Amino acid sequence: MNLKRNNWRLILQLGLLFGIVGLVIINLFRPETIKDFEAYCAFGGIQSFIRYAVAGSLACSMTTTQIFIGLAFFGGILLFSKLFCSFLCPLGTITEWLGKFGRKFKVNFNMPSAADKALRSVKYILAFLVIYKTGTTSELFCKVFDPYFASVNQMGPDTSVLWASVAIIALIVGSLFVRQFWCRYACPMGALSNIFSYFVMASTVVLVYLAIAALDVDLQWWWALAACCLLGYILEISNYNRKIFPLVKVQRDGNACSGCTLCDKACPQGIKVSCANKTVTSIDCTLCGECVAACGKEKALSFNGKRWQWLPSAMAVLFVALGITWGAITEIPTIDERWGSEEQFENAKVLTQYKTDNVKCYGSSMAFANQMQKVKGILGVATYVGTKHVKIFYNPNVISEKEVKKAIYSPYTSWLNKPKDNNTVMSSLEIGINNFYGRNDYKILGRMLKSEKGVYGFETEWGEPVLVRIFYNAKAFNPAKLKDIVSTKEFTYVDDEEGGTGREVSVDLDFKFMYMHLTNVAFDKLQIERRWFKPVSLTFNEENISTNNLDSLVVNLPQAKIPKFSRQVTFLGRHLSNDKAVVGFNTKFTDQEPQAVVTFMKNKTTKADLIKMMKADTLVVNFSDGSINKFANELKINAAL
Ligand code: SF4
Numbered sequence: 001m002n003l004k005r006n007n008w009r010l011i012l013q014l015g016l017l018f019g020i021v022g023l024v025i026i027n028l029f030r031p032e033t034i035k036d037f038e039a040y041c042a043f044g045g046i047q048s049f050i051r052y053a054v055a056g057s058l059a060c061s062m063t064t065t066q067i068f069i070g071l072a073f074f075g076g077i078l079l080f081s082k083l084f085c086s087f088l089c090p091l092g093t094i095t096e097w098l099g100k101f102g103r104k105f106k107v108n109f110n111m112p113s114a115a116d117k118a119l120r121s122v123k124y125i126l127a128f129l130v131i132y133k134t135g136t137t138s139e140l141f142c143k144v145f146d147p148y149f150a151s152v153n154q155m156g157p158d159t160s161v162l163w164a165s166v167a168i169i170a171l172i173v174g175s176l177f178v179r180q181f182w183c184r185y186a187c188p189m190g191a192l193s194n195i196f197s198y199f200v201m202a203s204t205v206v207l208v209y210l211a212i213a214a215l216d217v218d219l220q221w222w223w224a225l226a227a228c229c230l231l232g233y234i235l236e237i238s239n240y241n242r243k244i245f246p247l248v249k250v251q252r253d254g255n256a257c258s259g260c261t262l263c264d265k266a267c268p269q270g271i272k273v274s275c276a277n278k279t280v281t282s283i284d285c286t287l288c289g290e291c292v293a294a295c296g297k298e299k300a301l302s303f304n305g306k307r308w309q310w311l312p313s314a315m316a317v318l319f320v321a322l323g324i325t326w327g328a329i330t331e332i333p334t335i336d337e338r339w340g341s342e343e344q345f346e347n348a349k350v351l352t353q354y355k356t357d358n359v360k361c362y363g364s365s366m367a368f369a370n371q372m373q374k375v376k377g378i379l380g381v382a383t384y385v386g387t388k389h390v391k392i393f394y395n396p397n398v399i400s401e402k403e404v405k406k407a408i409y410s411p412y413t414s415w416l417n418k419p420k421d422n423n424t425v426m427s428s429l430e431i432g433i434n435n436f437y438g439r440n441d442y443k444i445l446g447r448m449l450k451s452e453k454g455v456y457g458f459e460t461e462w463g464e465p466v467l468v469r470i471f472y473n474a475k476a477f478n479p480a481k482l483k484d485i486v487s488t489k490e491f492t493y494v495d496d497e498e499g500g501t502g503r504e505v506s507v508d509l510d511f512k513f514m515y516m517h518l519t520n521v522a523f524d525k526l527q528i529e530r531r532w533f534k535p536v537s538l539t540f541n542e543e544n545i546s547t548n549n550l551d552s553l554v555v556n557l558p559q560a561k562i563p564k565f566s567r568q569v570t571f572l573g574r575h576l577s578n579d580k581a582v583v584g585f586n587t588k589f590t591d592q593e594p595q596a597v598v599t600f601m602k603n604k605t606t607k608a609d610l611i612k613m614m615k616a617d618t619l620v621v622n623f624s625d626g627s628i629n630k631f632a633n634e635l636k637i638n639a640a641l
């Protein structure tokens with residue numbers, strides 16, 4: 001028998017799936033169009049919010065809109081249950097439809113009660129791990145295995161192919177055989193939604209945690225998270241009946257009910273609606289309205305007395321709209337670091353700089369703040385990595401706006417066609433470009449110039465307009481072409497960078513060519529390499545220093561002159577600091593090559609041990625915020641043991 005469906009919901013589910021498929025197709029042809037398929041994921045938003053609450057920083061690349069969509073939906077759980085799961089989650093829809101397919105071919109079965117209860121714990125464990133990792137690293141950890149993210153991004157760079165494949169197979173196979181397998185057992189968003197549904201429990205845990213923290217007890221935030229996950233699981237498997245929330249529930253009028261059980265058959269969650277005592281209180285109910293639509297008796301089922309089947313769908317759309325609007329009028333910074341006094345802030349001015357794509361994440365935001373703290377007159381910074389801009393608070397009596405702009409400027413250097421011969425003489429010229437700021441713009445200019453015969457490389461320098469110094473072969477390249485090149489309005493290239501998509505990308509440009517100076521200054525390759533070299537100077541383990549016991553190890557580090565290895569060089573220094581005998585790491589450019597100088601206490605380690613550490617396959621890097629990360633060692637160390 002065909003059951004009547006809640007068509008409002010079906011329209012929303014189909015619209016969303018078609019929309020996602022459409023975006024994936026667009027992304028195949030124009031990958032630059034969609035930056036992040038998770039940008040409107042409510043779960044990502046909630047993870048980011050938790051990170052913000054516990055660490056005062058926003059998860060990398062998260063937008064304020066995403067956070068507010070998450071908050072809107074979680075607020076909505078109190079009123080209308082788990083609307084996101086029911087109406088907007090593509091995984092929920094696929095799980096449900098696969099389940100129907102399984103039932104049609106009679107391959108599905110009811111999970112034995114003990115196994116059902118045990119498996120329900122998995123989603124709480126995953127919720128804890130995902131939120132803990134996001135809260136401590138500022139990266140959305142769920143991207144590692146999220147079947148949705150892995151599918152739409154074709155196993156992109158943030159995804160673990162192994163874990164995402166396991167998750168996708170579990171979702172497909174599990175959902176065919178067991179009703180709502182993914183949502184019921186594996187989805188961390190489902191666990192978090194349930195915890196929030198048990199509002200009294202969750203708020204009690206948070207209040208107890210805050211009370212303990214107020215007593216100056218050093219209790220980490222994740223203990224509260226662990227308590228919520230454990231209690232959420234216990235309440236779920238004990239079929240705890242929520243009395244208050246959600247405020248809108250499915251109600252059953254026993255007098256009007258004929259006992260036909262159509263509602264039971266229609267319920268995607270397998271809830272025995274026909275047995276409900278006045279109200280459906282199951283934690284699995286998502287207020288999808290399928291039972292209300294299927295019921296033929298006018299007054300038997302309703303949402304708090306109303307048979308408005310459109311109500312939950314309309315509310316789902318309303319919450320998305322609310323989140324987007326809220327996000328559009330409110331900005332949450334990735335970090336907001338202020339070191340100036342209240343008095344200094346009274347007369348402070350704010351400079352907003354856009355296109356700061358070198359500030360990519362929490363780590364680079366903090367590095368940027370540390371760098372700014374050294375500039376006299378700058379009182380604080382706020383970074384917004386999602387929208388690539390920063391705000392600088394400064395004292396105009398100490399530093400001018402122009403000086404602030406200069407201080408925050410990050411110069412760029414790039415070889416385009418590097419000469420093989422060290423003695424090649426390169427002419428140089430300077431051009432000024434407006435509407436030209438940030439690494440993306442500089443890389444695009446590099447791509448445009450790379451195909452020009454005789455252009456060796458370029459560097460940028462702060463200025464208004466930004467100064468670009470080009471090194472070229474005066475016999476092979478005609479500088480008169482530069483005006484047309486820079487003024488190009490649309491540029492197409494293949495994204496063939498390391499980690500790139502390998503596809504063609506088109507960008508609209510608005511660079512403004514302002515001037516050109518042909519200089520009389522010529523350079524050779526070594527001069528430019530020395531010019532672009534950024535020395536590293538790190539000190540560690542200073543408490544261990546005993547000056548009469550110091551020695552140094554000098555190692556050639558040719559890759560240190562290549563900009564793409566500059567992070568690795570710093571990582572190498574931090575990696576060496578794991579040996580408590582190492583007290584300094586510096587790099588310098590000698591006559592021909594860069595070198596690393598490691599200063600260490602000779603009674604506690606040996607040069608051979610240090611060289612061994614430098615040659616390790618993995619660099620273990622301690623960051624200033626206390627986090628530790630591992631990176632593959634890409635540096636070639638030629639020193640003999
Ligand atoms: S009880 Fe009704 S509203 Fe709740 S999940 Fe089942 S069908 Fe949907």
Ligand code: SF4
Pocket residue numbers: 252256257258259260261262263264273274294295296297300301
């Ligand atoms: S609530 Fe409606 S669909 Fe369910 S058993 Fe009663 S009459 Fe049938």
